[in-house]
Amino acid sequence: MDAPAESYQQGFHRRWGHLRRARVRALAWLLDAPDLLDAHDPLWAGRIATLDPVTPELADWLARLDRDPTALDEALGAKVHTRLGLYAEKLMAFYFAQHGRLVAHSLQVRASANDTIGEFDFLLDDGPDGLEHIEFATKFYLLDGDGGGQGDGAAQDWQLNALVGPNLADSLGRKMRKVFERQLNLGGHPAAQALLPRPVARARALVKGWLFYPAGSWPAMRGIAAGHCRGFWCALDEIDSLAGEEFLMLPRLQWLAPFRAASATWMLNRAQLHAELSAQFETVPAPVLVAVVRHTAELIEEVERGFIVPNDWRERAAARRVLKAAS
Numbered sequence: 001m002d003a004p005a006e007s008y009q010q011g012f013h014r015r016w017g018h019l020r021r022a023r024v025r026a027l028a029w030l031l032d033a034p035d036l037l038d039a040h041d042p043l044w045a046g047r048i049a050t051l052d053p054v055t056p057e058l059a060d061w062l063a064r065l066d067r068d069p070t071a072l073d074e075a076l077g078a079k080v081h082t083r084l085g086l087y088a089e090k091l092m093a094f095y096f097a098q099h100g101r102l103v104a105h106s107l108q109v110r111a112s113a114n115d116t117i118g119e120f121d122f123l124l125d126d127g128p129d130g131l132e133h134i135e136f137a138t139k140f141y142l143l144d145g146d147g148g149g150q151g152d153g154a155a156q157d158w159q160l161n162a163l164v165g166p167n168l169a170d171s172l173g174r175k176m177r178k179v180f181e182r183q184l185n186l187g188g189h190p191a192a193q194a195l196l197p198r199p200v201a202r203a204r205a206l207v208k209g210w211l212f213y214p215a216g217s218w219p220a221m222r223g224i225a226a227g228h229c230r231g232f233w234c235a236l237d238e239i240d241s242l243a244g245e246e247f248l249m250l251p252r253l254q255w256l257a258p259f260r261a262a263s264a265t266w267m268l269n270r271a272q273l274h275a276e277l278s279a280q281f282e283t284v285p286a287p288v289l290v291a292v293v294r295h296t297a298e299l300i301e302e303v304e305r306g307f308i309v310p311n312d313w314r315e316r317a318a319a320r321r322v323l324k325a326a327s
Helices: 008-016 022-032 056-067 070-076 084-098 153-158 172-181 183-188 236-241 270-283 313-326
Strands: 102-112 115-125 131-143 200-214 229-235 247-249 288-295 300-309
Touching: 008 022, 008 300, 022 056, 022 070, 022 084, 070 084, 084 102, 084 115, 084 131, 115 183, 131 172, 131 183, 172 183, 172 200, 183 200, 200 300, 229 236, 236 270, 236 300, 247 270, 270 288
Parallel strands: 131 200, 200 229, 229 300
Antiparallel strands: 102 115, 115 131, 247 288, 288 300
């Protein structure tokens, strides 16, 4: 009988369990995690970027950074980050800069002082051909419904509208439509060309993240990489069905890499988790990312993860679908 497949968390702990610092573990995840989107799917017309596989040399560099994170700490600065996307962007900017490819990061393009056209996430040295424009995103989406692509216009064709953000304000289809129709075309704008030291030779999107599915159902979806990072979602009143007995409510800046630490004071049992979330949902009815953890004498490590949503989240998601269909 075949051995059960290794989960993403198990593989990450095996490859990167020697890294102790959360920032370095997050960077290792960004560099090593599978892409969210399938770069080879014709849907994306060759405009999805992917990073090279982690080499032994890169793994050694991460290990040295874990031992002495001074350069990384200086690059991130003393300011406490609250936006996960900005935190991930700064980590990637550090990586590109350290490896000699970064030409510009967060370069704004303005037609005038009060008219911003857009912003380049990254401009990278692409050799003699010029520059590569990379639009970078780290996204966390829940599958609402069956993934059948309900919704509006071009996003319906991509069958990605059913992947929605925890707050229901965004979908993967809408996000990628904006990236393709607006952001990746920025290099052709006259105002951008006046800023560039060299022409943009190619523009692609690099998308990392996690997708979350109800009841462990993982339907194949067009454009989504088969090996992407995934988890579950369930309503608050369904948490008795979760495997495991110890849980962590993950702070936003801990959403990237699977959690691992020598100790944690905020572990909860099932009853405590229900009570904490019930109280939180009364004032902030937004889904919460929770890690199911394994606790030994030496460490706490994530086994799986998922969003716990308020009990009315399905109804709010359904109302959103009706509103989008009518607009």
